Amino acid sequence: xxxxxxxxxxxxxxxIKASKNILLHCHIFPDCDSIGSALAMKLALEQFGKxxxxxxxxxxxxxxFARLPGAAEIVPKNFFEIDRSQFDLFLILDSGSLDRxxxxxxxxxxxxxxxxxxxxxxxxxxxLNYARDINLVVTEYPSTTLILFDLFKEWGIKxxxxxxxxxxxxxxxxxxxxxxxTTTPETFSAAAELVRNxxxxxxxxxTMDNSRSQQELLFQGAALGSIETFLGGFLAVASVSAVRLRxxxxxxxxxxxxxxxxxxxxxxxxxxxxxxxxLAPGNIKVSFRTRxxxxxxxxxxxxxxxxxxxxxxxGVVLKGVSLDDAKKKIVAAVExxxxxxxxxx
Ligand SMILES: [Mn+2]
Numbered sequence: 272x273x274x275x276x277x278x279x280x281x282x283x284x285x286x287i288k289a290s291k292n293i294l295l296h297c298h299i300f301p302d303c304d305s306i307g308s309a310l311a312m313k314l315a316l317e318q319f320g321k322x323x324x325x326x327x328x329x330x331x332x333x334x335x336f337a338r339l340p341g342a343a344e345i346v347p348k349n350f351f352e353i354d355r356s357q358f359d360l361f362l363i364l365d366s367g368s369l370d371r372x373x374x375x376x377x378x379x380x381x382x383x384x385x386x387x388x389x390x391x392x393x394x395x396x397x398x399l400n401y402a403r404d405i406n407l408v409v410t411e412y413p414s415t416t417l418i419l420f421d422l423f424k425e426w427g428i429k430x431x432x433x434x435x436x437x438x439x440x441x442x443x444x445x446x447x448x449x450x451x452x453t454t455t456p457e458t459f460s461a462a463a464e465l466v467r468n469x470x471x472x473x474x475x476x477x478t479m480d481n482s483r484s485q486q487e488l489l490f491q492g493a494a495l496g497s498i499e500t501f502l503g504g505f506l507a508v509a510s511v512s513a514v515r516l517r518x519x520x521x522x523x524x525x526x527x528x529x530x531x532x533x534x535x536x537x538x539x540x541x542x543x544x545x546x547x548x549x550l551a552p553g554n555i556k557v558s559f560r561t562r563x564x565x566x567x568x569x570x571x572x573x574x575x576x577x578x579x580x581x582x583x584x585x586g587v588v589l590k591g592v593s594l595d596d597a598k599k600k601i602v603a604a605v606e607x608x609x610x611x612x613x614x615x616x
Contacts, residue, residue, distance in 0.1 A: 272421040279407045280425035283362075286388050286404065287321060290360035294387075295325040296350065298371040303336055303479075307441030308364040308392075308415040310341040314437070315419075315428045326353060329373050335482040338475070339440060340433035349373050350381065360388045363402060365415035367395035392418055413453035416441030420461045435468035440475060486525035493519055494531040494546055501602045502609070507541040508601065512594050513549040523550060528558035529584065536560040543567060543605065547597055555589040555597045572608045576600065 287293070293316055295309045309325050316323040326346045336342060346353075350373040361383060366372055369381045383389050383403065391402035394415055400406040412418045416438040423430065442462060446454045449462070466472050493516075494509040501508060509531055516526075528546035535544025546558045557576075559569045561583055569585035578587025589597045 272424070273409055273411055275409055276407065276418060276421050277425065279405060280422050283390055283392075283405055283407065283422065284426050286360055286390060287316065287319060287362075290321065290388070292358050292360075293321055293323040294353070294355075294358040294361040295323055295364065296361075296366075296372060297326070297328045297330070297332065297345070298366045299329045299374055301328065301330060301332065301336070303339075303444035304414045304416055304441040305365045306332065306336050306339060306342070306345075307437040307439075307444075308419055310339055310345075311416065311419055311423075311434045311437040311441075312362060312364060313344075314341060314431065314434045315423055315426070318428055324353075324358070326350065329375055335479050336440075338478060340436055349375055351375050355387060356384050358387050360390070363389060363391045363393075364419075365393055365395075366391070367393060367398040369399075369401055392422075394418060413451065413455070413458055414442045414445035416445070417458065417461055420465070430464070430468050432469050435465045436472060436475065439465040439469055439472050440479075443472075443476070444479075484525050486521045487527060487530075489519045490516075490521045490526055491531055491534070493521070494528075494548075495534065498535065500541070502606055504540060505542040506545070506602065506605050507535045507538070507543070508545045508547065508598060509535060510547040510594055510598060511549065513551050516549070526550070526556075528556055529560065529586070532558040532560035532584075536562045543569070545601060547594065547601065549594045549597075552593075553591045555592060555594065557587050557589060557597065557601060559585045566612075567608075572604050575604050575608065 295313055297309055298305045313323045313325050324346055326348050329349050332345060369378045372381055388404045389402040390405040392407045392415060394410055394412040396410045398408040400408060409418055420438050439462060446458060449458065494511050497511060498507050498509050526548055528548050531546035532544040535541055542561060542563050544560045548556045550556055559573060561567045561569055564583035568582045570580045570582060573580050573585040573587045576587045578585060580586050
């Protein structure tokens, strides 16, 4: 536990104890760390006899997380569909910026009434410390659920099965199944205590790993079957046309180009994997992944095409071009980037 968490824990608890009606949310496109944190917090607040309302936010809850303990009580409303004046405390979890709370309206529309205290608890490096009362941003933690694990300890929360399972699932997923470099000995210690209290964790992992849609696999099959290599072989590109999408009956919901690029870059020698999907003629979504983020900064490539992202994962949407022209543009952009990094070495 960091000093920051230890010192801030009683201050947050003070605000909780002084509140009557607490608001919680899931961030847009919620992952298991967002949902697990919010559900665990709601259950912990109930141990103090506090009433908490957990809103779904902008996006639907992925079906695979709908079985998490307490998920049935998530209120299907976004931030603008609730009466904010009813709440005296908003515990904002796993959200680096205000636009993680909602994007239904502009960020300027996201304001908090004077009577609503705000606390921001998060682990993202990019966090903007936007809360009015307390910002507990601890980037040493691999997940928000693990921050809560330590806070709950300080608060004397009983680690029930339901709290433990929610905390475990968020911690497991945000560490990529304890594989990411963010995983520490403390992560495993916490995980050990969590699974001691939630011995059925493997049922939930099985459900999560086996909840894919058939369409998602059909899309992957079409994409992986189309792989071409360029620039001497280190760049591997999959591409799926709008016509092909229609043939196999795949709709936008089942398209995960990032996942395909991820699979491509898992092959030795294919240092950069790209998946190009023609959602509709003239509307092309491109995902980049690399197995060597020390050598390549993919954001530099996608930025040159008008997109963005991170070193190891980036993307761009290309408008008004054919699939073939998109492919040529992408290969040219990678070639240009490689020339630049070679020259700078
Ligand atoms: Mn997270």
